[in-house]
Amino acid sequence: MNSGVWEEVGFAKLWNEWCRTTDTTHLSPAEAFCIFYHLKSNPSVILCQCSCYVAEDQQYQWLEKVFGSCTRKNTQVTILTCRHVTDYKTSESTGSLPAPFLKALKTQNFKDPACCSLLEQPNIVHDLPAAVLSYCQVWKIPAILYLCYTDVMKLDLITVEAFKPILSSRSLKSLVKNIPQSTEILKKLMTTNEVQSNIYT
Amino acid sequence: MFVPCGESVPDLTGFTLLMPAVSVGNVGQLAIDLIISTLNMSKIGYFYTDCLVPMVGNNPYATGEENSTELSINAEVYSLPSRRLVALQLRSIFIKYKTKPFCEKLLSWVKGSNCARVIVLSSSHSYQRNDLQLRSTPFRYLLTPSMQINVQNKMKSLNWEEMEKSPCIPEINDSEFCVRIPGGGITKALYDESCSKEIQMAVLLKFVSEGDNIPDALGLVEYLNEWLQIIKPHDPTVPSLRWKMPSSWRLLFGSGLPPALF
Numbered sequence: 001m002n003s004g005v006w007e008e009v010g011f012a013k014l015w016n017e018w019c020r021t022t023d024t025t026h027l028s029p030a031e032a033f034c035i036f037y038h039l040k041s042n043p044s045v046i047l048c049q050c051s052c053y054v055a056e057d058q059q060y061q062w063l064e065k066v067f068g069s070c071t072r073k074n075t076q077v078t079i080l081t082c083r084h085v086t087d088y089k090t091s092e093s094t095g096s097l098p099a100p101f102l103k104a105l106k107t108q109n110f111k112d113p114a115c116c117s118l119l120e121q122p123n124i125v126h127d128l129p130a131a132v133l134s135y136c137q138v139w140k141i142p143a144i145l146y147l148c149y150t151d152v153m154k155l156d157l158i159t160v161e162a163f164k165p166i167l168s169s170r171s172l173k174s175l176v177k178n179i180p181q182s183t184e185i186l187k188k189l190m191t192t193n194e195v196q197s198n199i200y201t
Numbered sequence: 202m203f204v205p206c207g208e209s210v211p212d213l214t215g216f217t218l219l220m221p222a223v224s225v226g227n228v229g230q231l232a233i234d235l236i237i238s239t240l241n242m243s244k245i246g247y248f249y250t251d252c253l254v255p256m257v258g259n260n261p262y263a264t265g266e267e268n269s270t271e272l273s274i275n276a277e278v279y280s281l282p283s284r285r286l287v288a289l290q291l292r293s294i295f296i297k298y299k300t301k302p303f304c305e306k307l308l309s310w311v312k313g314s315n316c317a318r319v320i321v322l323s324s325s326h327s328y329q330r331n332d333l334q335l336r337s338t339p340f341r342y343l344l345t346p347s348m349q350i351n352v353q354n355k356m357k358s359l360n361w362e363e364m365e366k367s368p369c370i371p372e373i374n375d376s377e378f379c380v381r382i383p384g385g386g387i388t389k390a391l392y393d394e395s396c397s398k399e400i401q402m403a404v405l406l407k408f409v410s411e412g413d414n415i416p417d418a419l420g421l422v423e424y425l426n427e428w429l430q431i432i433k434p435h436d437p438t439v440p441s442l443r444w445k446m447p448s449s450w451r452l453l454f455g456s457g458l459p460p461a462l463f
Contacts, residue, residue: 120259
């Protein structure tokens with residue numbers, strides 16, 4: 001988002017035990033937890049910052065509201081999320097894994113190569129990222145999920161840097177400037193912004 | 202709702218639908234995994250619903266690199282047209298208050314696709330057995346009235362035990378008797394709905410406890426096989442693993458242990 005001019009175009013509010021939005025009819029974007037932006041120079045590029053927990057009985061409705069208003073044709077979806085490394089099943093001990101590391105899952109119609117290895121069985125993904133990817137798989141929308149397994153509970157530079165390979169992907173590289181300086185830019189962003197962690201135990 | 206993988210909706214007229222109930226030990230789901238894996242059934246579509254918790258992962262039945270990257274979701278439909286078999290696999294739990302809507306949507310799809318019959322693979326808590334049940338085989342069957350007409354004689358010839366009725370309210374002596382399937386998830390609800398909608402349904406279940414339920418799943422598919430003959434009957438002189446365990450059954454009890462623990 002630091003690389004371009006993004007304009008807020010919408011938001012989604014919801015209430016659950018983890019995400020207690022006040023029940024007002026006029027919710028300002030500052031209070032909303034799922035904010036949608038579009039790129040001013042190319043309004044067909046939409047970004048969603050979802051910094052709250054969408055409960056399992058809200059996910060389907062969230063999807064219908066968000067995807068229901070956009071066309072399924074010529075749409076491509078990229079999802080970024082994190083999980084704790086102890087969620088990752090492997091025959092080695094999880095303590096010996098080189099966290100943070102990136103894994104990907106993609107729908108049948110996503111033809112580009114992923115920027116990292118695919119998530120091996122028997123690992124699975126839950127929550128909103130799984131709901132979005134399921135929707136895309138069923139309705140044949142090209143979509144890719146990048147999942148960072150990390151061993152820290154709060155946001156840190158090393159975890160965010162694990163996502164760097166995806167900045168060079170075909171769908172994202174046109175949106176990002178100054179990739180070689182990204183570490184410096186990230187350091188500045190992290191000290192000036194309070195970013196919500198999206199890792200839940 | 203059923204969404205096909207391809208462009209057209211496959212014709213399931215006259216097919217037998219095999220499906221699990223999400224029940225104690227996940228035995229039904231493990232059994233369906235064994236059937237899909239052994240028969241190498243092909244995915245024909247998704248049962249896209251808001252009733253199950255969403256989940257995704259790569260192909261749980263992958264046999265090599267080339268087929269390991271197909272995405273799978275929480276409810277998928279597989280078929281084997283040569284045997285007129287279709288299998289629905291459920292991979293996650295029901296969302297609260299959504300079991301009844303799911304049963305209605307499922308049975309509406311069953312009727313709409315003209316499936317001949319439905320076989321539900323399920324399980325029930327072994328600790329809830331009465332004295333008679335403790336002493337007999339752990340397998341039971343249940344048939345809806347419309348199914349009974351067709352297969353009751355077959356059940357008798359197989360010497361199978363029908364699920365017994367028990368007091369509707371346990372501990373109350375003069376309570377009415379009804380079929381109860383504790384730990385069976387939606388089994389009873391599906392069965393009751395099928396009775397009222399005159400759908401041919403059979404429930405096959407095993408009394409189990411939570412734990413390593415792979416042997417229970419193997420037992421349940423062998424029980425089903427006595428009736429449907431999905432694979433050739435067991436030849437004791439041929440020592441081979443008849444049912445193929447899918448590649449996703451690795452690490453069922455978690456990751457490897459840190460060596461420092463010892």
